[in-house]
Amino acid sequence: MQLSKFRGGVTRTTGTPGRFAGLRRLLWAQSLSQGGFVVLNLAMPLLAATSLHATPFQVSLVAASQTVAFLLIGLPVGVWVDRMRKRPIMIVADLARAVALGAVPVLWALDALTVAHLCAVAFVIGVATVFFDVADQSYLPHLVGSEGLVTANARLVVVDQTAAVAGPGIAGLIVQAVTAPAAVLVSAVAYVGSALCVARIKDPHPEPVDRTPRDRLGRSILQGIRYLWDHPVLRWLLACSTTMTFFWSMGYGMLLVLLAQDLGVPAVTLGLLFTAGGVGGLCATAVVRRVVDRLGDGRAVVLSVTLAAPCTLLAGFAGSGARLAFVVCAQFAFAAGLVVYNVAQVSYRQRTVPAHLLGRVNATIRFFAWGARPLGVVLGGVLAEFYGTRSAVWAGAAGTALASLWLLCTPLRGMRVLAQPSSESSVTKEAL
Template identity: 75%
Template sequence: MQISKFRGGRTGSASRSERESNLRRLLLAQALSQTGFVVLSLAMPLLAATTLQASPFQVSMVSASQTVAFLLIGLPVGVWVDRMRRRPVMIVADLVRAAALALVPALWMLDALAVTHLCAVAFVVGLATVFFDVADQSYLPHVVGRDGLVRANARLVAVDQTASAAGPGMAGLIVQAVTAPLAIVVSCVSYAASALCVARIGGPPEQVAKEPRERLDRSILQGIRYVLGHTVLRPLVACSTTMTFCWSMGYGMLLVLLAQDLEVPAVTIGLLFTAGGVGGLAATVVVGRVVERIGDGRAVVLSVTLAAPCTLLAGLTGTGPRLALVACAQFAFAAGLVIYNVAQVSYRQRSVPPDLLGRVNATVRFFAWGARPLGVLLGGAVAEFHDARSAVWAGAAGTALSALWLLFSPLRSMRVLPAPEPPVDKEVP
């Protein structure tokens, strides 16, 4: 599970048939990239926990290294990507990820692989992922145009959730069959194939703004000021950040609890986490009707309020039939998360001025995704001083309480989220 990616921005000028063809290539690239990400999210911690026999805190360091780049460079990347053509950025990012991951099986075969190597590779992959994701968010509108965004977004959500459903089971099966280091090869190949698909996207090139560029710090501050000053986006970002922080705290140590404490086989762990992708995929079928029937405001509040507490079930897991509680927790939380993301990110797409969208997207990712490595490290510290189950309980409790940001905000009484707010003054003191 993870927080899902959506797009918004300007249109391209290709014909309708070209757009459809290019969209299929982009969808395939997205499927390959997301599969690589999902497999890696499970294979890397399992590699540390099983093959390298790492401590809980070392496992948390490996997981944190995968996303700490969002915290370190997430804000300036939003500005940099707005100043570049997105397609070349995505291609280079995919190739960098593939090259970095190729080092893991190579070092393992030389009997030289250590936890520090995993952290370094994960960090490089995370840096490239920041560039890919921010560019990806702004590239889709150039491919399909504004009139095709809703349909394209729905297809992309389905692709993401399908990868989330298949990825963990695939990773667990590969780890069980050929060991964790060789499972990394799957992600390596996925990223290389994604780069090839993006490179085959045709049509006219993107137009890059040629007006004088503002200072980097001023551009970054504009995005932050817009988000923090927005009556709807502010509680949404607070909720997303809290939910990501706490969920990451429990999720990372849930892997340790299952793999080390309960000695659950890797393939079983993969199948348990597949339930999250299945829940998300099921939600994509009904999310449109849910949002239309109850309104996007209510969908945002109810999805978190009802789904987030279900993560508490993971704390009750044990051997035998009690393992099913992990699957139940993953299924319910992922389903609610899809509805939450579709409603709140679609609102962001239509409400944020186009010239601020890249920076606002980067700001949101900075807070939400930047909280992930901090949560993982805190979970590792709790597990180190207490045990993995305590970290899972603490993370689940915090995830359940994240809904308070919405329940004590104006969103509680909104059936439909309000019309776009005017952009802030570009002059930043």
């Protein structure tokens, strides 16, 4: 039995032992998966930039290949996930990522690794990540119940930020000590561990499978898009997330090139610099529950972006010596605000979207928000080729800072608690 108390848009819960056991295993899986991702996020571009001596544009292509799958298959994956059990999808996706990464050290040992190979491996990883992420977010409400979503999401964010603290430093040490391909192999092992943890989740109430006649794929995709478009809150959150992701990816990708190539910052130091974001996010996890509880999820969403996003402008002042502190401050502040933003808006989405549409809605949001990443990274690479890497970092930071206008210029700025559409609203009638 679950007991809940609603205050300021946040639900408190005590869950059943079975659900807590399942959540613990999911947290372990997320720890390994996210740890592997964070290591990979630094190791792959560094491998291209240093070991393969790639140009800034080529580095941007490697980074873009990891997320371009959200643009190519993001929408149909949401429909497929809604029609299948989520846990097996997560297991297969983890194993697929591990197998793909295993090819990198083999090709390196054969002296055959090229930038094209890295792009291909990154693309396969991206495809598997689309399936894993959509299934993961759609599985959580079934595992913990709607009353436990804020607590569960807050714990998952703790895991993510802990990995963000430890991952870059570990990746930098591995790259410096035994080359970047070895760091990639560490990620492969982490994904295998994640698959094993997900496989050990014992769900006392197996996921129901929709046996009703299925609409055509295109019609099913449109239902998810229409739901978001008609929703009085989610459409503005999507616009903000997409804008922020696009410009942040542009600046972040070229910041790494600026530090590694232009300023000659060693791999270990690079790793330590990028742990600042994880530290900021981890600090935010300690207070995010109280912040959302006290302010309400509406105010928390608006204030987190409005205050944190402009801090990315500090990265444009990065330089040698003491000026590296600008990178630390930018990473710390932005990550802290992003934790509050994500916990509040993801929990809201998971409890307001009907269960049979959640996969499609999550996939649609990923399609736009994450699909903006490869476009932003590639544009950053193009700007760096013509105007220099620092100019690309400035452009990305400026765009990120302006993302909050989507929230400040809409009714969301006056909401203490994000609106919950009624069952009779046009959102429900049109989309369902």
